[in-house]
Amino acid sequence: MLGAEGRIVGDLPLAIEGEGRQRILAAAEKLFSDKAFDAVSMNAIALQAGISKANIYHYFPNKDALYLAVLxxxxxxxxxxxxxxxxxxxxxxxxxxxxxxxxxxxxxxxxxxxxxxxxxxxxxxxxxxxxxxxxxxxxxxxxxxxxxxxxxxxxxxxxxxxxxxxxxxxxxxxxxxxxxxxxxxxxxxxxxxxxxxxxxxxxxxxxxxxxxxxxxxxxxxx
Amino acid sequence: MLGAEGRIVGDLPLAIEGEGRQRILAAAEKLFSDKAFDAVSMNAIALQAGISKANIYHYFPNKDALYLAVLxxxxxxxxxxxxxxxxxxxxxxxxxxxxxxxxxxxxxxxxxxxxxxxxxxxxxxxxxxxxxxxxxxxxxxxxxxxxxxxxxxxxxxxxxxxxxxxxxxxxxxxxxxxxxxxxxxxxxxxxxxxxxxxxxxxxxxxxxxxxxxxxxxxxxxx
DNA sequence: ACAGTGCTCGACCAATCGGTCAATATCGGA
DNA sequence: TCCGATATTGACCGATTGGTCGAGCACTGT
CATH class of the missing domain: 1.10.357.10 (Tetracycline Repressor, domain 2)
Incomplete structure (x- = not known):
């Protein structure tokens, strides 16, 4: 399930924590704290998280849900x-x-x-x-x-x-x-x-x- | 020039003031005060002002300039x-x-x-x-x-x-x-x-x- | 070695975005 | 009445948007 840890995912050596979901949340938090909801694209979040945009939709049904989770x-x-x-x-x-x-x-x-x-x-x-x-x-x-x-x-x-x-x-x-x-x-x-x-x-x-x-x-x- | 007044433009009987530019500014002010910059589309502003989107670009070179004027x-x-x-x-x-x-x-x-x-x-x-x-x-x-x-x-x-x-x-x-x-x-x-x-x-x-x-x-x- | 399951991705979609343009409507001055 | 200038428009553009899809990838239990 969510137990896998210590793997190297992106190009950053950060990869510990809950991997994946946490990574997305962190990226989204950073971007959403600087710019408003509509000013932050899912693409930008994916880029910041070092993953693909489509991957975000594996963890969150849509942009609103992601924003809500961050909030x-x-x-x-x-x-x-x-x-x-x-x-x-x-x-x-x-x-x-x-x-x-x-x-x-x-x-x-x-x-x-x-x-x-x-x-x-x-x-x-x-x-x-x-x-x-x-x-x-x-x-x-x-x-x-x-x-x-x-x-x-x-x-x-x-x-x-x-x-x-x-x-x-x-x-x-x-x-x-x-x-x-x-x-x-x-x-x-x-x-x-x-x-x-x-x-x-x-x-x-x-x-x-x-x-x-x-x-x-x-x-x-x- | 800008002197024309009293004409009926949209479907609203408001039409007095500086007509046109003021109309756009008022519409933009209303929308921008509720939602953030990226959350307000030029289309929405045109709709609110009761004119066409293209007409906005007759008075303002781009969205940023309009926002700046409103601000x-x-x-x-x-x-x-x-x-x-x-x-x-x-x-x-x-x-x-x-x-x-x-x-x-x-x-x-x-x-x-x-x-x-x-x-x-x-x-x-x-x-x-x-x-x-x-x-x-x-x-x-x-x-x-x-x-x-x-x-x-x-x-x-x-x-x-x-x-x-x-x-x-x-x-x-x-x-x-x-x-x-x-x-x-x-x-x-x-x-x-x-x-x-x-x-x-x-x-x-x-x-x-x-x-x-x-x-x-x-x-x-x- | 196999199947199952979640994870990840590139490609793609319709819709909307800001912005352009050529054509038309409307005007005041001559 | 005609003219030049301004106002106004619908149609259109490429780019980007949020979101989908199906195919692979990586892993675990057997």
């Missing part, structure tokens, strides 16, 4: 990766610092996965599988909300804000940093484009202590 | 729209509140433009015209940074944070909200998915006053 795998990997960023040890403020740092690092470590999944969220024309993308979302989100609620009930955080709103703010800061990094980089007054850790440290610090000096609190008009 | 127009419209969100009247905190609200509303009012431009930023495979996208970025960014710096020098805001970082945080919060709205909506604990004004009000309030109660400031360990 499912990427979504699962990303989900696991991001969930590991949350661990509820120590003070809430430290947990937040740790989470922000690890979460952003996870995004930056596997940009292909993030782009792949995120494109699926943004593309309104062909909703292929938002479910995959959304489930990872809910995981991290609820974990983060739980942390914030714990902080509130323990008195470490204010109680007059919506935890879900803060979670959105924090996740958004990281995702936005990830997406806009290239633009931020060559924009002069920005110094943190290549320092994700510093970015998150600053973000969390602002979130915790606020922008207004502690002395004047009720000066704002509305 | 340029969308980028300029969006740029103008977003710049209007910043006006430096009144106290800094009020300016921030006003900006956040107007900025997000602008995004939500013209989602096609945002998706069009933002996709161009995200797609790493074919950098067609990041310049267009980036210039609008720089505008809003620098304006926002200026506001924050003014607030700092006037003593209305802390001086120990990076204005560019806060600007990123605020813009990121809005963009993230725009992008993830559909997901946020059907996620139970979130109540602000359909209340952008409330979302921004909450965001700004948190940014200004921080998450930590004013009583305890230096309890965090590091």
């Amino acid at each position: 499912r795998a990427a979504s699962q990997s990303l989900r696991k990766l991001l969930n590991d960023a949350v661990d509820a040890h120590g003070a809430v403020v430290d947990v937040l610092r740790h989470f922000a740092r690890c979460h952003l690092q996870a995004l930056l470590d596997r940009p292909e996965l993030v782009r792949l999944v995120w494109r699926e969220i943004l593309e309104k024309g062909a909703p292929r599988a938002q479910e995959f993308a959304e489930q990872g979302f809910a995981d991290v989100f609820s974990a983060l909300v739980a942390v914030l609620e714990a902080g509130q009930s323990r008195g470490e955080l204010r109680v007059d804000f919506d935890p879900a709103l803060v979670a959105t703010l924090l996740l958004g800061a990281n995702v936005f940093f990830f997406q806009s990094r290239d633009i931020l980089r060559h924009y002069p007054p920005i110094t943190f484009a290549d320092d994700p850790a510093g970015y998150d440290a600053g973000i969390v610090e602002i979130l915790l202590r606020g922008l207004i000096p502690e002395s004047s609190i009720d000066t704002a008009s509305t | 340029r127009a969308a980028s300029q419209s969006l740029r103008k729209l977003l710049n209007d969100a910043v006006d430096a009247h009144g106290a800094v905190v009020d300016v921030l509140r006003h900006f956040a609200r107007c900025h997000l509303q602008a995004l939500l009012d013209r989602p096609e433009l945002v998706r069009l431009v933002w996709r161009e930023i995200l797609e790493k495979g074919a950098p067609r015209a990041q310049e267009f996208a980036e210039q609008g970025f720089a505008d809003v960014f620098s304006a926002l940074v200026a506001v924050l710096e003014a607030g700092q020098s006037r003593g209305e805001l802390r001086v120990d944070f990076d204005p560019a970082l806060v600007a990123t945080l605020l813009l990121g919060a809005n963009v993230f909200f725009f992008q993830s709205r559909d997901i946020l909506r059907h996620y139970p604990p979130i109540t602000f998915a359909d209340d952008p004004a409330g979302y921004d009000a909450g965001i700004v309030e948190i940014l200004l006053r921080g998450l930590i109660p004013e009583s305890s400031i230096d309890t965090a360990s590091t």
Whole structure:
């Protein structure tokens, strides 16, 4: 069945793993993460995988199924990766610092996965599988909300804000940093484009202590 | 030349404006905002515009040029729209509140433009015209940074944070909200998915006053 | 050595792609 | 009314698309 290993297939000495199916999935993941669905041809995938186009159809019934498989795998990997960023040890403020740092690092470590999944969220024309993308979302989100609620009930955080709103703010800061990094980089007054850790440290610090000096609190008009 | 107006061209009674070129641009904008470049065929654009495919090539030399024209127009419209969100009247905190609200509303009012431009930023495979996208970025960014710096020098805001970082945080919060709205909506604990004004009000309030109660400031360990 | 089974491939298919072209329709100015 | 210029079109092009097919290849169990 699928047990054969160690054979030399293409011209690359890579050939270990699940051979065949995995090879195709890897090639497709690479290409689909750079270009959109219609911009990637089955021929290109076959070429990248070092096999024939017809061979792909032995493992996948059609292009959509292959794309779906890639998306499912990427979504699962990303989900696991991001969930590991949350661990509820120590003070809430430290947990937040740790989470922000690890979460952003996870995004930056596997940009292909993030782009792949995120494109699926943004593309309104062909909703292929938002479910995959959304489930990872809910995981991290609820974990983060739980942390914030714990902080509130323990008195470490204010109680007059919506935890879900803060979670959105924090996740958004990281995702936005990830997406806009290239633009931020060559924009002069920005110094943190290549320092994700510093970015998150600053973000969390602002979130915790606020922008207004502690002395004047009720000066704002509305 | 281009002066002819009021004629009935297709089967739709729309026919006013610059006729022809504008008609094509509008059709292309609509389609390109939903689906990616390769997913939109010239045939589909012609169909949407109610003209023949060959006619498009009378106004645009090729598909890339058409896409570029659409992108340029969308980028300029969006740029103008977003710049209007910043006006430096009144106290800094009020300016921030006003900006956040107007900025997000602008995004939500013209989602096609945002998706069009933002996709161009995200797609790493074919950098067609990041310049267009980036210039609008720089505008809003620098304006926002200026506001924050003014607030700092006037003593209305802390001086120990990076204005560019806060600007990123605020813009990121809005963009993230725009992008993830559909997901946020059907996620139970979130109540602000359909209340952008409330979302921004909450965001700004948190940014200004921080998450930590004013009583305890230096309890965090590091 | 044989048969069975999955794996792999080149050749091929209809459909669609972006793009061209020559012919026609429609116009404003003389 | 005629003319030159612009608008608009259907028919057509080669190339590429996703997908199929049948014939070989490589392997395992007997």
